[in-house]
Amino acid sequence: MAAAxxxxxxxxxxxxxxxxxxxxARELAAAGAPCGTVVTASEQTAGRGRRGRQWTAPPxxxxxxSAVLSPLDARHALLPLAVPLAVCEAVESLAPVxxxxxxxxxxxxxxxxxxxxxxxxxxxxWAVIGVGLNVSIEPQEFPDDLRQPATxxxxxxxxxxxxxxxxxxxxxxxxxxxxxxxxxxxxxxxxRGRGIGWVGAGSENQAGSGVADGIDExxxxxxxxxxGERLSLGSGEVTLSSIE
Ligand code: BTN
Numbered sequence: 001m002a003a004a005x006x007x008x009x010x011x012x013x014x015x016x017x018x019x020x021x022x023x024x025a026r027e028l029a030a031a032g033a034p035c036g037t038v039v040t041a042s043e044q045t046a047g048r049g050r051r052g053r054q055w056t057a058p059p060x061x062x063x064x065x066s067a068v069l070s071p072l073d074a075r076h077a078l079l080p081l082a083v084p085l086a087v088c089e090a091v092e093s094l095a096p097v098x099x100x101x102x103x104x105x106x107x108x109x110x111x112x113x114x115x116x117x118x119x120x121x122x123x124x125x126w127a128v129i130g131v132g133l134n135v136s137i138e139p140q141e142f143p144d145d146l147r148q149p150a151t152x153x154x155x156x157x158x159x160x161x162x163x164x165x166x167x168x169x170x171x172x173x174x175x176x177x178x179x180x181x182x183x184x185x186x187x188x189x190x191x192r193g194r195g196i197g198w199v200g201a202g203s204e205n206q207a208g209s210g211v212a213d214g215i216d217e218x219x220x221x222x223x224x225x226x227x228g229e230r231l232s233l234g235s236g237e238v239t240l241s242s243i244e
Contacts, residue, residue, distance in 0.1 A: 025066035104235035195244035
């Protein structure tokens with residue numbers, strides 16, 4: 001069956017408190033929930049981040065969002081790039097900021113993390129698009145042990161306003177063609193030209209360091225290693241260990 005054009009946000013299931021919206025959306029997706037179904041929560045007790053990390057946010061101060069996209073087809077190959085671009089445009093429609101994407105899919109404002117994306121998929125049946133978007137978290141409310149400093153939209157924006165903007169921009173970016181996605185990602189690439197370290201590359205899980213040089217046609221991160229080698233790093237594979 002060809003994928004329908006999604007209209008994210010309907011139906012919507014909202015929890016005051018839930019373990020993980022991604023977990024609930026996965027269950028709904030596996031049970032055949034329609035494309036565009038959204039799960040939100042005011043609070044999560046077991047919010048998941050990438051690489052098995054936790055994701056926490058004070059109640060009511062972040063968009064905690066998971067959406068069902070189904071079925072998947074070739075158009076969704078760059079979904080991990082499309083989602084942060086939607087977040088960037090949603091935020092910029094609400095506040096006078098410029099967002100960048102730290103490959104593969106963190107959204108940054110002024111070098112601080114504003115949003116994270118966790119996509120969990122069972123291709124070709126479905127993907128769950130998880131977004132944690134900080135809306136009104138005060139600086140002192142972020143945990144001290146964050147790997148990188150975090151920020152919020154602020155500007156008097158409510159979580160419902162941010163959710164509506166996110167759904168609207170996702171409708172468009174999830175359907176965007178490859179050339180447009182790559183071009184927009186390159187405009188917002190926070191890493192290009194910066195020194196980075198990584199772990200987990202290749203069959204031997206190599207660590208390395210070098211300079212980021214954009215993304216290739218498949219959305220992989222291109223780096224020039226300290227040894228002068230040009231490498232393509234896949235997001236399912238490597239973890240960035242440092243950024244200079
Ligand atoms: C990351 O940057 O590590 C990704 C964070 C993704 C967090 C969101 S919050 C809503 C959704 N439910 C989850 O359990 N995780 C995602």
